[in-house]
Amino acid sequence: xxxxxxxxxxxxxxxxxxxxxxxxxxxxxxxxxxxxxxxxxxxxxxxxxxxxxxxxxxxxxxxxxxxxxxxxxxxxxxxxxxxxxxxxxxxxxxxxxxxxxxxxxxxxxxxxxxxxxxxxxxxxxxxxxxxxxxxxxxxxxxxxxxxxxxxxxxxxxxxxxxxxxxxxxxxxxxxxxxxxxxxxxxxxxxxxxxxxxxxxxxxxxxxxxxxxxxxxxxxxxxxxxxxxxxxxxxxxxxxxxxxxxxxxxxxxxxxxxxxxxxxxxxxxxxxxxxxxxxxxxxxxxxxxxxxxxxxxxxxxxxxxxxxxxxxxxxxxxxxxxxxxxxx
Numbered sequence: 274x275x276x277x278x279x280x281x282x283x284x285x286x287x288x289x290x291x292x293x294x295x296x297x298x299x300x301x302x303x304x305x306x307x308x309x310x311x312x313x314x315x316x317x318x319x320x321x322x323x324x325x326x327x328x329x330x331x332x333x334x335x336x337x338x339x340x341x342x343x344x345x346x347x348x349x350x351x352x353x354x355x356x357x358x359x360x361x362x363x364x365x366x367x368x369x370x371x372x373x374x375x376x377x378x379x380x381x382x383x384x385x386x387x388x389x390x391x392x393x394x395x396x397x398x399x400x401x402x403x404x405x406x407x408x409x410x411x412x413x414x415x416x417x418x419x420x421x422x423x424x425x426x427x428x429x430x431x432x433x434x435x436x437x438x439x440x441x442x443x444x445x446x447x448x449x450x451x452x453x454x455x456x457x458x459x460x461x462x463x464x465x466x467x468x469x470x471x472x473x474x475x476x477x478x479x480x481x482x483x484x485x486x487x488x489x490x491x492x493x494x495x496x497x498x499x500x501x502x503x504x505x506x507x508x509x510x511x512x513x514x515x516x517x518x519x520x521x522x523x524x525x526x527x528x529x530x531x532x533x534x535x536x537x538x539x540x541x542x543x544x545x546x547x548x549x550x551x552x553x554x555x556x557x558x559x560x561x562x563x564x565x566x567x568x569x570x571x572x573x574x575x576x577x578x579x580x581x582x583x584x585x586x587x588x589x590x591x592x593x594x595x596x597x598x599x600x
Contacts, residue, residue, distance in 0.1 A: 289482040290314060291491055301527055301562070306581060313582040315482050320362040321585055322378040323354040326414040327443045329375040331355075337370055350554035351384060356585055374441035379407040381555075382478075382525075382580045382589035386471055387411040389551060389593055390521040394419040396466040401454040401510050402473055404431035406438040406447075412469070413444035420446055423465070427453045455505040458512025466518050470510045472503045474524040474531050478588030496528045503535045511539060511546070516598040519549070524590045527579070529565035532590040536561075536577060537570040539594070548573040549593045557581040561592070 290311075299307050324334045331353045338345050343361050348354035357365055362378075370376045387408050392398050394416045400409045403424035412422060424439070424447050426432040432451045439447045454470075475495050480488040503524070510520055522539075524531050540546050548571070561577035563570050580589035 289485065290480065291488060293493070294477065294480070294488070294491060298527055301529065301579075302581075303559070306559070310581055310588075313584065314480050316584055317359045317483065318380075318587075319356045319359060319585040320365060320378060321348070321354060321356045321381050321384075322365070322376050323351070323384060323411065325375055325377055325410065325442050326353065327418055328373070329370070334370060334375055337375070338365070338368065341368055343368075348381065351381070351388070354381065354384060372441075374438075374443060377407055377410055377438075377442065379411070380587045381585060382587045383407055383471075384411060385553065385555075385580065385589065385591060386469060386521055386523045387415060388554075389591060390467050390469055390519060392416050392420070392422075392467050396420045397464065398422045399457070399461075399465040399468040399510070399513055400424045401457060401468060401470045401506060401513075402426065403449075404428065404435040406435045406442075408469060408471060409435070409447055410438065410442045410444055413439075413442070413447050416446060418444065418446045422447045424449045425452050425454050425457055427451070455502075455509050458509035461513050463513070463515050465513050466515055468510045468514050468518070468520045469523075470506055470520065471523045471525075472499075472506055472531070472535070474499050474503070474526040475528060476525055477527045478525040478582060496526075496530050499526070499528075500530045500535060503531055504538050507535055507539050508542070511543060511594075511596070514596045516545070516596055518596050520594045520596065522592045522594065525587060526590065527588055529562050532579070532592075533561050533563075533565065533570050533574045533577065534568065536592045536594070537568075537574060540571045540573070545597045545599075547595045547597055548576045549595050550576045551578050551591060551593055553578060553580075555580070555586070557583050557586060561590075 345355040404426040558578045561574040577592035582588040
């Protein structure tokens, strides 16, 4: 990617963030998008959430919140999803609807992953890195609580948060497992119709200069460590997937090492893997990269998508992979 002209490193949009992160981001994005997206790291984001269809419906939830003098606005491209101004977030989290599981606060980018995977009632689904459970619960709602979702989380503290969220939402089709996801594929080969792997990552898309701790420990080393884990997890996810099934791989990182490179690693090891075209309901995205530094990727990586951050959406990476049936 060509670089934009050299702006002062002291410009307001660049202050605070690690200089090496900014330099890498400039090479990932187009020149037109770079400065605009850089500014999003300094913004207070709108709060977005969705109704839990296992306990309520969009109209009832909207009326309930309006009775509390909140002002939810519908998201036109995603039925059941809403936004409120940032200054209403606290009141939202103190509402009975929140505590009783009729709504779940979740970034819109995160909601795209279950939307694209499209689980159906009665299917067997694996969520391989499930905590805190937002995507798991969205899938349970899409499946009308019919079928089986295995939600795997290796970190004990996060696992208990996952369990609490599932219980609050009434998602009885979700079954939780305190396990290392790297061993699931070997233990349960070709068991699941669909697999969601929102992989642990360097969390670059969650950086905010309003929260300096969000990038305090960022480094290229952390990216490399994340990539090593992600490769193991995506192979496990693939092994657990039935022929004909679909795997949705996502991260909240911009780093190609954690995104295109991991998917390319899977494609090269498994001839049955085919990257599918993603049809997104939003315009703030760009195709996956075909080259990063000295590495070239499979041409089909252009079918993956990188969500570009806005005031209401975090950055995100999405790749939808089909496991072709055995011939």
